[in-house]
Amino acid sequence: MKNMKFSPTRLSAKVSAALAMSALIPVLAQAQTPTLSNPTVSAILDGYYQSENRLMAERTEGFGLGETELAFSASIDDMFYGKLTTVFESHDGTSEVNVEEAFIQTMALPNGFTVRAGRFLSDIGYLNNQHLHTDSFTSRPSAYRAFLGGHYYDDGLRLSYIAPTDLYWSMGVEAFSGDSLRAADEHGEREFDSTGVYTAFTKFGGDIGIESSWQLGFSYLRNENGQLTPEEHDEDEHEEEHVEDEHAHSHSASYTGKNTYVADFVFKWAPNGNYKYQHLTLSAEYFRVSDFMVPELHDEHEEEDHHDEEGHAEGNSKDYHQAWYVSGVYQFSPNWSAGLRYGELDSQLQHEEHFDAQELKETELSIAWHNSHFSTVRLEFSHQSNVGFDNDLSDNAITLQYVMALGAHGAHQF
C-alpha cells in the first residue's frame, strides 16, 4: 500500500518512474517470491549495554553484541524447505560465530507428519523454539540459562505430528547428539553416548471466544549423559572451575540430569482479537531436572546426610533441580510495551561428596519502544538475589538493548 500524498511534482515523478519501471515489474515481482535462486534473507541486529554481570547470562557487563543473526531460508523444491541461521556474538572482547540452525524440513508428507533434520532448536518448552530476538526480555529466564544453556539447539532429527482436530494438538519426538547438555567432565575421561538426548513433547491450544488464545505444553527430555561424572574430587580445583563457569559465556547447560520434565502455558489476549494496538501475553513454565546423582554417589550422600542430620540443617538430599517463571507483557500502544517477569531457580551444587542447595530469585521489568514492527529499543531493570552461588555479583542490573530486523522478516510463532 502506498502512501497517498498527491503533490503534483511527486505524482509526475512517480508516473515517469512507473513508466520506466513497468517493463521491469514482472521480473521484480517474480524475484520477490522466495525461490531456490532467491531465498528469503533476513538479518537481526542486536546490541546492548549492561551495567553488571548476571549469573549464567548470555550478556556480559559493558557493551556487547547479542544474537546478531543472518538467516537464509527457502523452499528447496515441492518436498523440502531449508534454513540456515548463523549467529555472531561478541562479549568481553571475544567474538564468536555459530551456526545455530541448518536444517531441512519435509513439506509434503501426508496426514500431518513433518520430519526435520540437521541443526535446529528443540521444540521442548514454550520459549525454546522461539528465536531470541522475539523475546520481551533481554535474557532468557534462569530455567533456560541453567538447564538449556540459554536455548537448546543441536544436531538431530525430529518427527512431529499434528492431529486433524479443532482443538490444536501436536506431538513430536526428537533425538540429538546432546553435546551441550553433557555433565561436566573435568578430566575428559568419560565416555559419553554420541546420541545423548531424546525428547518427547505435546502441545494443546485453542481460542476462548474471539479475544483470547491459549497453549499448554508438556515435554520430557532424556539425557543419557546428564548424570554427574563419578570421581574423587579435589575441592579447590573444582571450586575454581565452577566459578569460572558461572562467569564465562557458554552455550552449555550449567546443570544437567538424566530426566527433565517441562510444563508450559501461554495465554494471549487482545481487544476484539485485534493485535494492532493492545495485547497481553501471559506465560509460565516449570522445569524439573532430576537424577543427576550417580548411584554410588547417591548412597554415600544419603549416608552422610544421616550422619549430620543435626549439624547440617540445609544438608540436602534432593536429587533434582527445579526452576520456574511467570511473565506478563502488555503492549499498550503500537509503540510501547512493558513486561514483568519473576523466576526462581533451586539447584544443588556438588561439593566433594555432598550437595549444597542454591537458590536464585530474579525479577525483571522491561520497557520497550517500537518505532515499527521491525525495530525495538528496550530498557530492562533486573534484580536478583541468590543463596549458595559463590559470587559477588551485584543485586541489580540495568540493560539497554536494541533489536532490529532487516530484510524479509519471517512470520512469528504464537
Added chain:
Amino acid sequence: MLWLWGLTVHINFKLLISGVLLSLSQQAFAQVNIFTCEPEYAALAEELAPDARIYSATTAMQDPHLVQARPSLIAKMRQADLVVCAGAELEIGWLPMLQMKAANAQVRSTDKGLFFAAEHVDTLDKMANVDRSMGDVHSLGNPHLHFSPERMLLIAKALTKKLVQLDAEQTEAYQQRLQSFSKRWQAASSKWQEVASQLKGMKVIAYHSSFRYLFDFVSIEQVADLEPKPGLPPTSTHLASLLKRAKQGDISAIVVASYQDLRGANWLAEKSSLPVIVLPLSVGGNEQSSDLFSLYDNVLDLLIQEYNAQKLLAL
C-alpha cells in the same frame, strides 16, 4: 415380547449404521473445508459454496496485517481443503507460519488448494522499488481488493474454477452458484454505480489505504492519510500537518475502518470540526454488513449520509 424387542434393536442398529455411513460419505465427498484469511472471502465462499465448511481466520474488527499464528488457526488449516487469502503479501507476517505448522501439503501451493485473490486481478499501486523506510508497503500492490465490484467478480470466477478443480463432482452446482452470484452482483453493481455518482469529487482524510479500491470505484479522493507512513500509527506532528490541510476547507470527512484506533481521528475531528465516518472494513464490521451485498449498501449509505449533511451545512 422378546422377539419384538430383538427386532427393534435390529432395525435401530441398521438405521444407525446407515446414518453413520451417510455422514461419513458426506464428510468424505460433499463437504469441502474452506479456510479464509479475511471475512470478505468467507462471505464470497458462502455465496459460491454454501455447503462447504467455512472458517475465517480474522474478523472485520482485526487488522489483517497483524495476526497471531495461533494454535486454533493451525488446527483449522490442518483440516482445510482450500485456503483463500487476499495475497499480495497482506498475510506475509502470519500465513507462512501457519502453513509451516499445519503440515497440510494440500494448501501449500496455488496449484492445489491455495488461492490468492490478488493473483487473479490487477492490483493498484504496485511498486517497483520497495524500501522499509517507506513504511509497511507491498510491492505487489494494494491487497484490500474487496471494495472493487469488478475485481470481486473476476475473483469469484477464478475461485469457482478452483472449487471445480478440487471438487469436480459438483462442477454443475458450482457453475450454477457462480451464475446466480454474477447476475445478482452485476445488477447490484450498476445500482451502486448509480448511487456512487452522488459521491463524485468528495475528498476525505482516511486511515491507511484500506479503502483504496472503494475510493477508486466511487471517485472519492483520499487527500491525506492518518498514518504518517503505511503501518505506522498517527503521530502528533503528522496530525498537526493534517489539521493544517483540513483547514483548507475542501475535505468532507475523516474515514476510519472498523478495526482502526479512533483517537487520532477524533482529535482531528474535534479540531477541524469534520465528521468521522467509521466504515466496516469487511463483512461483520457492523450490524448491517452481513454479506458482501449489504456491506456495499451500508458503506455507500454511510458515506452519502455524511456527504449530504456536509453539503447542507455548506449552504
